[in-house]
Every structure is written in structure tokens, then in C-alpha cells.
Amino acid sequence: MRLSVQEAPFDFGTEAGAFAAAVQGAGAVVTFTGLVRDEGGRLSVMEIEHYPGMTETAIAAMMDQAQARFKLADALVIHRHGRLAAGEAIMMVATAAPHRADAFAAAEFLMDYLKSRAPFWKKEIGPDGAEWVAAKDVDEDALKRW
Template sequence: MRIAVQQEEFDLGAEANAFAASDTANGAIVTFTGVVRDLARGDLDVMEIEHYPGMTERAITKIAEEAKSRWSLGDVLVIHRHGRLAPGDRIMMVATAAPHRKDAFEAAEYLMDYLKSRAPFWKKEISASGADWVAAKDEDEDALSRW
């Protein structure tokens, strides 16, 4: 299991390849990547991601441990960036490895649902028309109840 909270970019291909090569017992690898989406009007300059150093790592570790206890997983990888990002930049990735695909898919969805609402990150969208904190959505909170 690896949890990385970092400002630097990550190499999605290299990370996925290294992760997939880790254990031959895992017949299924699922990866998810979150990317900075432009605003509907297409003028996003920067997405600034703030986090709570210390709590962020603890919260993600707890979420990943919970995923490992619920599904039969060989390995989990979470990389989440903070700082100033541009549209199209990769924000984060999650990868799960399991003997079978159902566990890998479900655990990846679980990780994403919890990272969204329980990992202490806050996004601010900065454009020519101003700077706005991204509001949490009710549907994201509701998504937790299905687990």
C-alpha cells in the first residue's frame, strides 16, 4: 500500500506499470485518474488545492485500510496532489490490485467516494472572473451511504 500526498506531477503510465507488476497473484488492476476540469465557460486559469498536512495522510490511510478490510485486495495506491494546477493537469490517481476484478472495481469506487468527502482537500477555481471555493455536493455525501 502506498499513499502519496505531493505537489509534484506524477507519471500515470510509470505508476500504473510499477503497480501492475507488483504481484502475480493479482489478476485485476483498476486505475482511476482525476483531472482538472475546465469551467463550463472555458476560462479556468488555476485550480488551487489546499490540504491539511498530517490529517490528509492519516485520513487517506484510514480509507485505504478500510477498503482492504472490505474487499480481497492485493495492493492499493493513492496519489493526490495539492498546490496550483492547470486545466488538464492530473490531480490524483487511485489504483487497486486484486485477484478478481469485482473487488478491484468496487474498492476503487469506494476509495474515490471517500477521498471526495473525507480526505481534507479543498479546491479553489481561479479564473478571470474571480476565485471561488468549490462547494461540496450533496450527492457526494449521499454516495457514502451506499457503502
């Protein structure tokens, strides 16, 4: 399993290719990349903050849960911090398992966790100022299925 919390952009194709090439004992690889959204068309930049060490520990614990729960052969989580523009890749999850159902479920499990529980703080900055992004009920509800 590999986890990276980083400021630098990542190349999805390179990361996905390296992950799939290194996997042993899997019949399925699932990948997901989240992008910075500009729903209202007024986002200048998103700032993402975190506490180094705490963030990695929390995400690694969730990756361990996913591996045990879904019989994963491997998993990858990349999450960025710092200043990101609309359309930039903010995170990537890749999972590999002997069967596709576990790979898909583990990817969704990790994505739901990253969206709702991972210790990141997001601030949207636009022409009218800055606003912290609040938790959404729909994201919290997604966690209840696990």
C-alpha cells in the same frame, strides 16, 4: 499499500506499470486518474490546500478500510496539492485484488471517499476572481452506497 500526497505531477503510465508489476496474488488491477475540470471554460487554475500529516492519516485509514472490506492485494493513492491547471492529473487510484469485482468496488470506494471526505480544500481561480469549491450533493450521495 502506497499513498502519496504531493505537489509534483506524476506520470500515470509509470505509476500504473510499477503498481501492476509489483502486485502479488492479484487477478485484476483497476486504475483511475482524475483530471482538473474546467466545466465553464473559465478556470485559470485550481489551488488545492491540505494539512500535512492529517491528510495522509485520513486517507491511509480509508485505504485500510478498503483493503479489509474488498480483500485487496494492494492499493495506491496519489493526490496532488498546490496550483493545477485544467486538464492536469489531480489524483490516481489503483487497486489490485484476486477478482475484478473487488478491485473495481475498492477503486470506486476510494474515489468516492477522496471526492467527498478527504481533507483537501479546493479553490477555483478564474478571470472573475476566486471561489472555494463546495461539496456537491451527488458526491455525498455516492458515499451512501458504501
